[in-house]
Amino acid sequence: MSPRTRPGRNWAALGLGLLMATSFAAAPPSAVASPDGGAAHAAAEPAPADYTLALDRSRTGPDISDSMYGIFYEDINRAADGGLYAELVQNRSFEYAPADNRAYTPMTAWAPVADGGATGSAQVVDDAGRLNERNRNYLRLRLDGGTGRYGVANSGYSKGISVRKGASYEFTVWARTDQRSGTALSVGLRDDAGRALADARRVTVRGDRWAKYTARFTATADSTTGRLSVLAEGGGTVGLDMVSLFPRDTYKNRPNGLRKDLAEKIAALKPGFLRFPGGCLVNTGSHQAYETPDLERRRSYQWKDTVGPVEQRPTNANFWGYNQSYGLGYYEYFQFAEDLGAAPVPVVPALVTGCGENKATDDPALLKRHVQDTLDLIEFANGPASSPWGGVRARMGHPEPFGLKQLAVGNEENLPDAFFARFTVFREAIEAKYPDIEVISNSGPDDSGPVFDRAWQLNRDAKVSMVDEHYYNSPQWFLENNDRYDSYDRKGPKVFLGEYASLDNRFRNALSEASFMTGLERNADVVKLASYAPLLAHTDATQWRPDMIWFDNERSWGSASYEVQKLFMNNTGDRVVPSRASTTPAVSGPITGAVGLSTWATSAAYDDVRVTGADGRTLLSDDFSGGDGQWAKASQKGSWRVEDGAYVQSDATAEDTLVTAGDPAWQNYDLQLKATKKAGQEGFLVAFGVKDTGNHYWWNLGGWNNTQSAVEKTVDGGKQTLVAKPTTIETGRTYDVKVQVRGRDVVLFLDGAEWGRFTDDKAAEPFRQVVTRDARTGELIVKVVNVQATPARTAVDLGRAPGSRTARVTTLRGAPDAENTADAQPIRPAESTVTGIGAKFTYTFPAHSVTFLRIKE
Structure with a gap:
């Protein structure tokens, strides 16, 4: 992800010009069968345009990798804390600071509270009494004694903590007290009006050494404005750190786990790989020292910071303007990939910054350290439990290796020669020690231009096995570049399309992406991996649009692009069956204006x-x-x-x-x-x-x-x-x-x-297709994208009689400006069955639609 300063990108109003100028109307019945019984609306739609689609049985298409389509995860748009990471407490270790965000203080999301007339003070301190060296701040409560209770309340993320009646929640805190008899903590959930959301729990802190305490709640009411309160009784001083609240029902019921609805939507994609942790997180600030003597904030992402006991992981300033707790770290990423059945593809910094910074590090010692860190990462993923870093993994609960096979070095570097010099050092060290690991390079932040051309030249000359391309473009670009990979060298480096999207979340954008994806599959011998980006976005904390999955504190929904990605990812097939389709007559003329x-x-x-x-x-x-x-x-x-x-x-x-x-x-x-x-x-x-x-x-x-x-x-x-x-x-x-x-x-x-x-003479062809074979089910999958306002009456020639006269149909269709929101998701797949399928048949693909026909061979 690159925060380019490209002028004029209008995120809210993108389109396809004349191809989508008319509004959607339901398609007339197909000559074989109506996909949705649309005969009553046929008069409202333009007459169909005629096309042909024929399979070429004389040629064999490329194999499609099982992991061709995957997901790219970056902590942008509050994707981790406040998002996929299920922690409900914001700033749980009091580490927020103005150095990270001018609006932050160590008490961000916290407020002092009291009842029964109690008084006291709440102060965040960094002294020798801290929990550990990497989690330096803690909260000191000074209690004035007397009746009542004094403490703090946390408002969670955005508008408050989302609480669901009947759901269970687990509270934990690290605490200490100077009171010999102990200090009683009353822990509760209330909404912003003070209404109780769960029965309070009592925890007694004993001793002046840090210890972990737990309590469990069952919510008695629903709320989207919940507050977690921690109130202390009596006098003296109490120290609090790592104040945490998790729903017990996390994805796969894992402790320190993931928000279930978000993880399940990701799992429903059936991704072949998981690329993580970024993005701009990876290569911004990596020119700085790995660790400064006074342990001040580091903006470079270091994987070793993110593993081990959660309370020992530091909080870091996120490139996108907020803090990240590292509760969701490399162990959790590997575990999530395993739970998804996806191949892990971590990305490590190459010591050349990108995303607008454009600096190269010339510190040999720092380069050596990062290379060793990368070798240690491979050991963490794949090493035996008896190895130093494999042992860390085993102690975290996963004695068996994660099975890492690919690793990317760098992300969107704008200095190709400086990047490649350092990439080569990483590559040589990795291949020397771990020859089975594929090392992935990249081509910068754009689809073309001098950086792109130079990066590709360096990668080709060095015989790099795979190059990561990124681009975010208009719907028109995606329609005009369906053939982008037709001319790529079949003997050169393969392509990892690690980030791409059309610049909005309306159905017109998803249609253009679907059209482009037919070209990706047609070139599956070149394009080995592809992932839409970004994956997640909180509606109240969005740095980048478009995004695949949107959410707030209680709900989540897939965008139109999510539905397209899910359709392709769940119906990829094993091999491309070559096919030909007729084209739309071009409408051209001089540039006017x-x-x-x-x-x-x-x-x-x-x-x-x-x-x-x-x-x-x-x-x-x-x-x-x-x-x-x-x-x-x-x-x-x-x-x-x-x-x-x-x-x-x-x-x-x-x-x-x-x-x-x-x-x-x-x-x-x-x-x-x-x-x-x-x-x-x-x-x-x-x-x-x-x-x-x-x-x-x-x-x-x-x-x-x-x-x-x-x-x-x-x-x-x-x-x-x-x-x-x-x-x-x-x-x-x-x-x-x-x-x-x-x-x-x-x-x-x-x-x-x-x-x-x-x-400027590229054609934005509105009718695109690709055909694949699914060996597991014995079906052909005919995939057709029709982005225009005219239905496409298509004479299909399979080249031989199918094994069944029926076909299973999945269709996405809607108005080009339609957008899925929290309250309505007009772009959803419709399932149907059509009859009359033969070696030759006619099918009318609706206007503004993506249609998959599954036909038994």
């Missing part, structure tokens, strides 16, 4: 804007001597005004400040202007082919924190990169910019020299 100016976190000035037709006619000329009357503020963002004879956007914090001029029907023209960056983080943007704020092209000069420039195409708000190069825009320097548009060809000039060119 007005022109525009914009900025992104930058102040810039524009002058001498001129648009000239290919025939030499002047379409627009503006030196701003007469004001800005020719320009419309498309986005209503920023502060535009004429200053000193130039058009200036002066707000250096505003983003996407597009202003436009001209006619949306313009075609075949030259756009020339002068642009000057005045201040800010990036450069400036010059737009052309502008239809509106969600449909245009722009040349983003000095984007991505002023590290590169690119032409981005926006369709219904969703962006894709057409050409990119490293570029830095200097502040105060005036640049001559020219964009030449001819048909669908564009040439770009910067200061009189050609900067780049592209032809």
Whole structure:
């Protein structure tokens, strides 16, 4: 996952242009059978378009790996604490600090409480009385004596602790007291109005040494605003640490376990692998020392911090802006993979940071230590219980090895040469000691560009076995790139598509992903592993959208993309059966549109804007001597005004400040202007082919924190990169910019020299298919994605008679803008059976649908 600063990504309003312009209506009955009895609605839908789909029995398709589709887990969007990790207490060890988040204090999520007139004080301290060296803070309660009770209450995550009537909960705390007779703690659950949610439990703390105490509750009422209170009686001083509350009903009933509903939704995917723990968690901050002398916060993720007794694991500052407790650590990840029947694929830092940091570590001792840590990780996973790290695993409750076979080094590094030099050190050390472990490399944070090209060259030259690709793109990009892997070298490194998604969670996005996945399966000899990302998102703590599974403190639901992933992952098959399908007649024409100016976190000035037709006619000329009357503020963002004879956007914090001029029907023209960056983080943007704020092209000069420039195409708000190069825009320097548009060809000039060119002529084919064979069931699986508003009446030729005249059908269909939410999930699979299946038959695939036909061979 990469927090790119790419301008203009509109997470909420992405689409597929004309392919999805009309609203959904139910499909007419199939010529064989109606998938859902839609005859009553047939008149409301366009007439079907005719297609063909034929199996090619003369060729043998590639095998599909059992682990082709899997899941990528990263602690983003509160995926761990407050999410999959079932702990209900936030900041249970009082380790939150302003150094991690300016809003944090050691008492975040805690508040002093009292009853019966008791008084006292609650103070978080770090002194020699701490629980252990890695869990340094603890809470000291000073009790003033007398009647009543004094203590603290924890509000959990988000709006409160979710409590369900009849459910059981287990409370634990590490505590000590200076009272010889002991100190009684009253532990209870109440809602935010003070209503009791469970009968209080009494725990007596004895002795001035840390000890673990437990209590169990059964909830007597439902609530989403629960509070856990821990109140002490009497006088003296009490120390509290690792205050914890877990539901007893965790996934697989494991202690220190996982939230059951989330884990079960993940298990329902039947993933072939689990990639963990990230993502940007892995390679941010890894240039820092492994451990500073004063044990201050470390932002690099170290697997050894996450194993052993939970109370001895430190709390770390998460890259995504909150803290992580490490209660969900490497042992739990391996165990979860085992419970899922998935292969574990851990990712370790390569000492080259990514995700916007772009630093390389040149400390030989630190590199040596990280390499040894990685070797120790393999021993932790696979070593015998008699080995040092295999012994740690065994003492945690798993004497048998976890069976690790693959391990990735690095994640989205933007410095390919620096990364690969360090990757090579890791690879050589791993292969020397563990030759059976496959070491996976990566190609940076994007689907193309100079970093991607250089990384792939290095990986090919070194004969790396597998390369991890990541990209997040518009639905249009996914439709246009179904054939991406058709041309990959069959003898080169294999592909691990470790992170990908279309940039929203509407059904149109899931449809485009489904279309792309048919291309992944068709190229299963190249694409060996693939995982949508991110996996989880809490509705009240979201850093990234889209996400596969959404949740709040009490509910969880799968997005439309989840339903697509589940359908493909549960119906993969063992081998591709080659097939051919007819295509949709292309609708093309020249690039048309007005022109525009914009900025992104930058102040810039524009002058001498001129648009000239290919025939030499002047379409627009503006030196701003007469004001800005020719320009419309498309986005209503920023502060535009004429200053000193130039058009200036002066707000250096505003983003996407597009202003436009001209006619949306313009075609075949030259756009020339002068642009000057005045201040800010990036450069400036010059737009052309502008239809509106969600449909245009722009040349983003000095984007991505002023590290590169690119032409981005926006369709219904969703962006894709057409050409990119490293570029830095200097502040105060005036640049001559020219964009030449001819048909669908564009040439770009910067200061009189050609900067780049592209032809935007890729077809966004709306009808895609792939066929696989399931050896276990003896079935063909015909998978068809129809993203358009027109049903696809398809003549299917299986090449031979099937073993049965019936087929099992699973269909996902809905309005392109439909989105699954907590209250409604309109995108759900519909199961049916159709008859009349023969060697040749006709089936009408509904508009806006994903359909799987299972046919007995």
